Amino acid sequence: RKEVEQDPGPFNVPEGATVAFNCTYSNSASQSFFWYRQDCRKEPKLLMSVYSSGNEDGRFTAQLNRASQYISLLIRDSKLSDSATYLCVVNPGGTSYGKLTFGQGTILTVHP
Amino acid sequence: DVKVTQSSRYLVKRTGEKVFLECVQDMDHENMFWYRQDPGLGLRLIYFSYDVKMKEKGDIPEGYSVSREKKERFSLILESASTNQTSMYLCASRTGTGPYGYTFGSGTRLTVV
Numbered sequence: 001r002k003e004v005e006q007d008p009g010p011f012n013v014p015e016g017a018t019v020a021f022n023c024t025y026s027n028s029a030s031q032s033f034f035w036y037r038q039d040c041r042k043e044p045k046l047l048m049s050v051y052s053s054g055n056e057d058g059r060f061t062a063q064l065n066r067a068s069q070y071i072s073l074l075i076r077d078s079k080l081s082d083s084a085t086y087l088c089v090v091n092p093g094g095t096s097y098g099k100l101t102f103g104q105g106t107i108l109t110v111h112p
Numbered sequence: 113d114v115k116v117t118q119s120s121r122y123l124v125k126r127t128g129e130k131v132f133l134e135c136v137q138d139m140d141h142e143n144m145f146w147y148r149q150d151p152g153l154g155l156r157l158i159y160f161s162y163d164v165k166m167k168e169k170g171d172i173p174e175g176y177s178v179s180r181e182k183k184e185r186f187s188l189i190l191e192s193a194s195t196n197q198t199s200m201y202l203c204a205s206r207t208g209t210g211p212y213g214y215t216f217g218s219g220t221r222l223t224v225v
Contacts, residue, residue, distance in 0.1 A: 031211065046214075
């Protein structure tokens with residue numbers, strides 16, 4: 001089983017749609033969680049951290065369910081500029097020397 | 113803002129050449145990482161370092177070595193470049209403690225011909 005699993009998509013949605021991405025992780029001791037966004041041929045950039053209580057940043061909402069080892073990202077009112085690959089990222093903690101574990105990414109295309 | 117700078121955006125090298133990829137970060141981060149990214153394979157960790165002169169192998173270290181003589185600089189070395197090392201190389205840094213993510217450099221797209 002992969003340490004971090006994501007549905008690779010692709011997700012093709014019209015502008016204005018709501019889209020949700022899911023991610024599961026295998027290490028129950030994982031300490032912190034993130035969503036990164038990667039545009040084509042660019043580096044990944046931190047979109048948002050994910051907190052146990054859930055957190056929102058404008059049109060983006062992230063949720064964490066530690067019991068189910070599940071993370072989600074919800075994008076409301078999708079824009080063309082949201083088209084990118086979304087990476088689920090987990091900090092396993094422990095003796096990992098600060099290494100983060102990445103999912104394979106979910107591709108989102110928002111069309112007019 | 114933390115800045116991670118990679119010395120080259122695009123690089124073309126010949127098979128057998130020794131290649132140096134440089135990465136510098138300006139926020140006194142303890143941890144630095146080298147990844148490669150290929151279509152369909154995601155990000156794969158090559159090497160990382162958690163302190164000056166300390167290095168650890170990642171998942172795919174074969175054909176690579178690293179150097180960290182100063183805290184801010186982490187170099188990736190391709191001892192004898194091969195065509196299967198054509199890839200996007202990404203450097204990242206992170207503070208050693210706390211719930212913080214990576215900051216990535218803008219990447220080096222290396223082509224070995």
